[in-house]
Amino acid sequence: MIKVLVVDDEGWNRELIKTFGEWQSYGMEIVGEAEGGNEALRLAGTLEPDIVITDMRMPGTDGVMLMNALHREYPDIKIIVISGYDDFKYAQSALRNGAVDYLLKPVDPRELNAVLDKCRMELMEIRAEQERYTLDIDITWSLSNHKQLMKVHFNELNVDSVNSVLGNVTEELKLGGIQSPGMLRQAASEMLLLLKELLRGNGLEDAQLKTEIPNAVLATPESLECWLRELYGGSLEQLIGQRRFKNKLNLEDVRQYICGHYAEAVTLEGLSRVFFVSKEYLSKVFKLEYGINVTDFILQLRMDKAKQWLEGGNIPIKTVAELAGYEDVGYFYRVFKKHFGIAPGEMRKQSEGLKMSNAEG
Incomplete structure (x- = not known):
């Protein structure tokens, strides 16, 4: 709901506004009333209204002072000004301080509701833009x-x-x-x-x-x-x-596909589905062409990439594992050590030591 705060030192004026407004139709509710500017500022901080309807002439903190304070502290609040004085200076001040509109007493119900609808449309547009462009x-x-x-x-x-x-x-x-x-x-x-x-x-x-x-x-x-x-x-x-x-299976296409998707859960079964051949046939012709079966080719590719990343920079080992297609870091450690004979951390230390030796030499 759109929250509205009504500010006027005369109770009967507040009652007229409450009576004339088609609040439910516009998805609005009056969450509070204030008799003066100081009270209105206090309520604005606690009730967080979307719209403030205020009189201009009030004892103490008048409408001008209230608008200045609201504009400074709560710039998103929509302000509707109502005054019994047909004074251009008041209207000019109100509009300069960001008022949506300036209405004269006695309030015309049609004019009041037209302004409320205008506020509703502006608030809905703002909320839609915020939702559209704020990434969660x-x-x-x-x-x-x-x-x-x-x-x-x-x-x-x-x-x-x-x-x-x-x-x-x-x-x-x-x-x-x-x-x-x-x-x-x-x-x-x-x-x-x-x-x-x-x-x-x-x-x-x-x-x-x-x-x-x-x-x-x-x-x-x-x-x-x-x-x-x-x-x-x-x-x-x-x-x-x-x-x-496609006329026939192109093994180079298969190899390129694996090279482009090795970090994903590439399997022989998945490849056979992708290229519309049986697992057995794909396994056989791939090994004949490249001298290595599909599973070992994928493993070799992952390990070579992991070795490059470990030796080439300061990428965390967990990230290296993920980049190579292993979500389980513990499993990556075991596979890596079995393949190379040393753990990923040891390989990184050896690489760093070699770089230091070369630099000193």
């Missing part, structure tokens, strides 16, 4: 695991698993209370960017991908899921069609 790190965090799974299932052309991930995204958004249009827009944008990344990674153009997010899609997490299913489903059909109608 919790949303990104909530989607992170699902996005990793999506990469694997999409690249393996697994339609059922892709839809399952989208269903899980919906449940995650609902459980996290991520259901406002602004929040859903961020989630939609992140999943859309992921799809563009997946298309480009698979050598497909993304020019025909819908980049505008319809407002109807942002109504509920379920409506967002339906839209994403359509986008991801259509893109998968395009990719499946491209792969299926």
Whole structure:
């Protein structure tokens, strides 16, 4: 609800404003009343109103002083000024200090409600902009695991698993209370960017991908899921069609695919699905061509990359493990030591020692 504070030293004027305003129609409620500027400032700090309706002539802190203070301390508050004096100086001062409008007593109900509606529209626009452009790190965090799974299932052309991930995204958004249009827009944008990344990674153009997010899609997490299913489903059909109608298996394509996706959960089964051949056939011809089986090729690639990162910089070992495709750091340590005969930390120390020796020499 939009919160309104009414300020006037005369009680009957406050009652007229309360009576004339179509508060419920505009999603507003009067949260407080004040007889003067000092009391109004105190209530503004505790009640946090969105709109202040104030008289100009009051004992003590008058309307001008109140507006100056509100403008300085609470610049987002919308101010509507009401005065019994048809004085241009008051109107000029009110508008200079950011008043939305200046109304004369006796208040015309139509004019009052027109100004209230104007305030409502401005506040709704501000809130929509804030929701649209304020990135919520919790949303990104909530989607992170699902996005990793999506990469694997999409690249393996697994339609059922892709839809399952989208269903899980919906449940995650609902459980996290991520259901406002602004929040859903961020989630939609992140999943859309992921799809563009997946298309480009698979050598497909993304020019025909819908980049505008319809407002109807942002109504509920379920409506967002339906839209994403359509986008991801259509893109998968395009990719499946491209792969299926290739004349024969190109082993260089397989090798390049592994080199581009080694940090993901690449498996022989997944590769066979991607290239529309049996696991047995792919394993056999790959080893004949490169002298190493698929699983060992993936392991060798990961270990070589990990060794480069360990020797080449100060990247934390945990990050190196993740970059090489290992979420479990303990498992990465065991695989690395088995492959090279020393632990990752020892290899880094040896590399640093060698660099120091070369520098001294």
